[in-house]
Amino acid sequence: MHCHGTESTQHTRSDYDVLLVGNPNVGKSVIFHKLTGRYADVSNYPGTTVDILTGKIKSLNLTVADLPGMYSLFSITEEERVAKDIILNSKPKVIVNVVDAKNIERGLPLTLQLLETSFNVILVLNAVDEAEKAGMVIDEKKLEERLGIPVIKTVAVKGKGIKELLKKIEELSKTRLEKRTFKFSPALEGAIKEAESLITQESTISKKLLAILALSNDRDVIEKLSIDEEKLSELRRKMGRSIAYLLAMEYQRLSEELLKDAVVQIEKKRRIYDKINELSLNPVTAIPMSIAALYFLYLFAGVIGAQIMVDAIESWYETIINVPLNTWLESSIPNYWIRELIGGEYGVITLGLRYALAIIFPIVTMFFLAFSILEDSGFLPRMAMLLDRLFKKIGLSGRAIIPMVLGLGCGTMAVIVTRVLESRRERIIATLMLAVAIPCSAQLGIILGIVPDSFALAVWAFSVFTILLAIGLLAGKYLPGEAPSFYMEIPPLRIPSLSNIVMKTVSRLEWYFKEVLPIFLLISVAIWVGRITTVFDLVVGLLGRPAEVLGLPPKMGEIFLYGFFRRDYGTAGLYDLVSGGLLDYNQTIVSMVVLTLFVPCIAQFSVIGKERGWKFAVITALTALTIAFTAGFIVREVLEVLL
Numbered sequence: 035m036h037c038h039g040t041e042s043t044q045h046t047r048s049d050y051d052v053l054l055v056g057n058p059n060v061g062k063s064v065i066f067h068k069l070t071g072r073y074a075d076v077s078n079y080p081g082t083t084v085d086i087l088t089g090k091i092k093s094l095n096l097t098v099a100d101l102p103g104m105y106s107l108f109s110i111t112e113e114e115r116v117a118k119d120i121i122l123n124s125k126p127k128v129i130v131n132v133v134d135a136k137n138i139e140r141g142l143p144l145t146l147q148l149l150e151t152s153f154n155v156i157l158v159l160n161a162v163d164e165a166e167k168a169g170m171v172i173d174e175k176k177l178e179e180r181l182g183i184p185v186i187k188t189v190a191v192k193g194k195g196i197k198e199l200l201k202k203i204e205e206l207s208k209t210r211l212e213k214r215t216f217k218f219s220p221a222l223e224g225a226i227k228e229a230e231s232l233i234t235q236e237s238t239i240s241k242k243l244l245a246i247l248a249l250s251n252d253r254d255v256i257e258k259l260s261i262d263e264e265k266l267s268e269l270r271r272k273m274g275r276s277i278a279y280l281l282a283m284e285y286q287r288l289s290e291e292l293l294k295d296a297v298v299q300i301e302k303k304r305r306i307y308d309k310i311n312e313l314s315l316n317p318v319t320a321i322p323m324s325i326a327a328l329y330f331l332y333l334f335a336g337v338i339g340a341q342i343m344v345d346a347i348e349s350w351y352e353t354i355i356n357v358p359l360n361t362w363l364e365s366s367i368p369n370y371w372i373r374e375l376i377g378g379e380y381g382v383i384t385l386g387l388r389y390a391l392a393i394i395f396p397i398v399t400m401f402f403l404a405f406s407i408l409e410d411s412g413f414l415p416r417m418a419m420l421l422d423r424l425f426k427k428i429g430l431s432g433r434a435i436i437p438m439v440l441g442l443g444c445g446t447m448a449v450i451v452t453r454v455l456e457s458r459r460e461r462i463i464a465t466l467m468l469a470v471a472i473p474c475s476a477q478l479g480i481i482l483g484i485v486p487d488s489f490a491l492a493v494w495a496f497s498v499f500t501i502l503l504a505i506g507l508l509a510g511k512y513l514p515g516e517a518p519s520f521y522m523e524i525p526p527l528r529i530p531s532l533s534n535i536v537m538k539t540v541s542r543l544e545w546y547f548k549e550v551l552p553i554f555l556l557i558s559v560a561i562w563v564g565r566i567t568t569v570f571d572l573v574v575g576l577l578g579r580p581a582e583v584l585g586l587p588p589k590m591g592e593i594f595l596y597g598f599f600r601r602d603y604g605t606a607g608l609y610d611l612v613s614g615g616l617l618d619y620n621q622t623i624v625s626m627v628v629l630t631l632f633v634p635c636i637a638q639f640s641v642i643g644k645e646r647g648w649k650f651a652v653i654t655a656l657t658a659l660t661i662a663f664t665a666g667f668i669v670r671e672v673l674e675v676l677l
């Protein structure tokens with residue numbers, strides 16, 4: 035997953051020399067990094083890469099694409115479809131098929147499918163360190179002979195085997211391998227032959243593969259080759275069983291044949307690992323472990339980030355930068371408006387840069403750091419499994435836990451990651467929940483930083499959680515469509531690697547700076563222009579109305595406006611109000627609730643528009659606005675009665 039979709043949405047026409055293809059979570063992105071030197075996000079759960087990332091092997095002058103994980107070419111999820119499109123539409127010189135050595139049997143069906151494309155394939159057995167620890171002995175020479183393609187063992191994280199891989203890539207980029215064919219049962223072969231006869235157009239992809247795709251009802255292929263649909267469905271009827279079932283049986287048979295005597299399992303127990311793994315899968319112990327994990331996130335972002343670090347950096351910024359800057363401006367720049375652009379209450383440096391550097395930066399850094407550790411440990415998918423039953427009630431599957439928890443980091447990123455969900459319905463529900471009720475790390479951090487006491491925190495958490503649940507329940511009930519099925523491979527538990535955590539945090543922060551810092555500065559300028567033209571006062575006055583109804587000071591109108599530019603900008607403003615003593619106890623709670631639920635920020639809004647459609651984005655924003663003010667009103671009324 036990379037933070038912004040800008041990377042690569044128009045990729046269908048591009049030709050890549052080398053494609054990295056394989057099941058999710060097998061180490062493709064680590065290998066991509068080793069080959070190209072370009073860092074791609076690496077995490078210990080399936081679905082880390084949802085977009086195509088491209089780079090170059092400089093020494094060989096070959097372009098490489100790191101594809102999202104896929105189980106087969108007969109795609110189900112959106113990211114699988116993205117990967118399939120690339121494989122079918124670019125003409126790679128080499129496909130590097132990465133397979134997790136300890137799950138080699140599960141990886142082979144895709145390998146066999148890739149062989150059908152008629153492109154050169156290299157089979158990479160990655161993470162052999164773990165396979166060996168689990169007692170597997172793999173004879174790669176035997177596999178090589180049987181498959182008729184090069185097979186290379188690697189431990190990507192340690193760089194082992196990468197040299198050999200590079201050598202093979204170089205070799206195969208210059209020649210074309212003779213392909214071995216693998217035969218299915220006569221009945222299946224017969225049906226495929228008949229489907230082949232319906233394809234009249236020429237293509238670089240083998241007709242057999244296209245026929246299989248057509249039989250499995252691949253819309254892209256059927257439409258592109260304009261295959262007679264009636265004849266296709268007649269063929270399907272004649273087959274008796276679904277092609278997916280028949281293929282699965284055949285692939286299992288072929289894989290068993292291929293692996294016979296080539297992979298041997300020796301008895302070996304890993305006592306400590308097995309014990310911890312067991313505990314992490316048993317609900318009785320896993321629930322406290324999940325709570326501990328969330329507490330750990332809170333400790334990092336909320337306590338260390340928002341309280342300790344923000345306090346320190348803020349006061350430092352104030353004394354080192356704001357005060358001397360304003361004194362200097364007073365004495366040397368006579369023009370009021372120029373002074374106000376740079377300094378004063380709303381200046382680019384005194385407000386924009388201060389929010390970005392002194393308030394948001396420490397919080398997101400700590401959050402990304404903690405989140406990276408969670409990601410690498412393999413703990414998140416275990417939480418997904420636990421929460422699956424609960425999530426079913428709100429129309430989601432446990433898989434949604436990853437975008438949801440990521441949403442606690444950055445909602446914009448998380449909306450992109452909802453691509454890992456299976457159906458459009460699920461993606462819509464998750465997007466709604468993210469846009470309305472899941473606070474991002476900066477918001478969360480600040481809220482945890484300003485919350486007056488634990489009662490206030492409980493009121494806030496209860497309100498937000500109730501709304502979250504209500505949205506999920508209503509959407510799950512009224513949105514048409516099937517309830518999702520849950521299938522997610524549980525990755526092994528791993529000790530997070532320091533270098534990956536640092537790299538990941540740095541790459542996310544880099545994104546944050548590129549995307550956020552300029553926006554913060556632009557907002558300051560926009561506010562400045564707005565103030566000169568008095569538009570600012572007008573909008574703030576307008577937003578001050580609902581604030582007034584909620585019993586909040588008119589200054590809150592300003593904060594709401596900030597909140598639309600960026601949610602964290604809004605909460606940073608709230609931080610200012612609270613530390614300035616401008617809000618009383620009840621007002622603080624109401625503001626916390628309203629700002630959390632308030633419209634998605636501009637960045638998130640535009641990503642929602644791109645991913646789900648602009649109409650949906652507008653409806654979402656209006657819904658959020660309504661919910662935010664209504665909830666604020668209710669909380670206020672209840673607090674008045676209680677306190």
Ligand SMILES: Nc1nc2c(ncn2[C@@H]2O[C@H](COP(=O)(O)OP(=O)(O)OP(=O)(O)O)[C@@H](O)[C@H]2O)c(=O)[nH]1
Pocket residue numbers: 035056057058059060061062063064065075076077078079080081082083084101102103104160161162163164188189190191192410528534
């Ligand atoms: N022990 C071990 N772990 C590895 C090895 N290669 C990768 N990993 C770990 O496997 C996990 C997945 O790596 P990624 O590179 O993100 O996998 P991917 O195939 O790109 O995954 P998706 O993008 O989700 O499809 C990470 O936790 C890596 O640190 C290896 O050779 N040995």
Ligand SMILES: [Mg+2]
Pocket residue numbers: 035062063064074075076082083100101102103
């Ligand atoms: Mg990846």
